[in-house]
Amino acid sequence: MKRAYTTPVSQLFTEDYYPLVKMAWEEDCPEEDITSVSLFPPDKKTSAYLNAREEGILCGSGVLEALRSLSQEDLDSKFFFRDGERFKTGDTIAELQGSLLVLLRIERILLNFLQYLSGIATETAKVVDRFGNRGLMILDTRKTLPGYRKLAKYAVYCGGGSNHRLNLSEMAMIKDNHLVLFEHASIPVKKIRDRFPGRLVELEIDSLDQLDDALKADPDVLLLDNFNLEDTKKAIEIARSEKPRIRIECSGRITPEKLEALSGFDGVGVSMGYLTHTTRFLDLGLDIRTDHSWDL
Incomplete structure (x- = not known):
């Protein structure tokens, strides 16, 4: 991986x-x-x-x-x-x-x-020792002390974790404050790909109601933010059925119990801000x- x-x-x-x-x-x-x-x-x-x-x-x-x-x-x-x-x-x-x-x-x-x-x-x-070897991709975030971004992400890597984007220029992430200004998720996804072809595009959703629209937009990475465990499982099953190649990431409310459950879904990314902001x-x-x- x-x-x-x-x-x-x-x-x-x-x-x-x-x-x-x-x-x-x-x-x-x-x-x-x-x-x-x-x-x-x-x-x-x-x-x-x-x-x-x-x-x-x-x-x-x-x-x-x-x-x-x-x-x-x-x-x-x-x-x-x-x-x-x-x-x-x-x-x-x-x-x-x-x-x-x-x-x-x-x-x-x-x-x-x-x-x-x-x-x-x-x-x-x-x-990573507990969950990384069971198929989860343990990711960092941009929640780092100003100026320490690269050093903190290097530390995550040294610990066996995986790096999310280093900065806003490396890859695109369409978050709720972007998405709310468009009728459909496909619009911002297309705009970004037209302007920056070849860059990864991640799309964040915070409810199952947004899933169908998000999958139609066909982002490279689908981020399930603050989903409860039941909805997380359902979203992963639907997404992998309709878009087998899509990457899936989970964030927010990540507890050991949720990590345990998510470890059954091989290849899912889990972004954990606490790795760098509360260490x-x-x-x-x-x-x-x-x-x-x-x-x-």
Whole structure:
């Protein structure tokens, strides 16, 4: 099963992290870290260990390259896990070596990115492990923090989930606020295909009463929004009978019970905003090596 409607966010580059990391760098320390520069000389070097305080899926290791660029200091690092790999409580995820002042300065920024993105990847993996292997396509949404869209969707992908459209330009989605302005769904579907041939067109409906009109419009993806379980089953059966090649997606009111029931319909997509908009930070820590005999 393809893990994206369009192009999956299967990798990130330094330039994807850099604008957000630069903003975080300037926000966190506009002048100096007055605590650290008061306590330690600038020439001290040390090691630090990124340790897991709970199990999870790693995501966001590329943030370190952006931090290295901003600090303009030599900062060596070795990750023992790659993005998308599972670690256990107590595992050392990475070792960092370099200036003590730099390590102390980047600590919070590094953790913020890694904890947030690893939290998304870990929560996604829980859903995918339970339902993804039973035929459901677990999709993300555009419910992401401003500026973090690509990073958050990458985290979903690292957790084994699938990517919906990255932005409004990648594919069309005709929602209720569009549809209400047309007599029939076929009108906006045709308008979009005429102007942007080759782009996927998704059509959202929120009741069985709209199903017949929606199927006549022949969208690429039919979205059943906030359907109860009984109506969901009925809509899928009708749609697959009349349009065997149509993709079907469900969203809204997605409970574990509903996922359990939907897993009987192989290939159905389930978009879940909570994967990115309510994820808690995963508990990771950066611990400075303490076996030094410095004269401070």
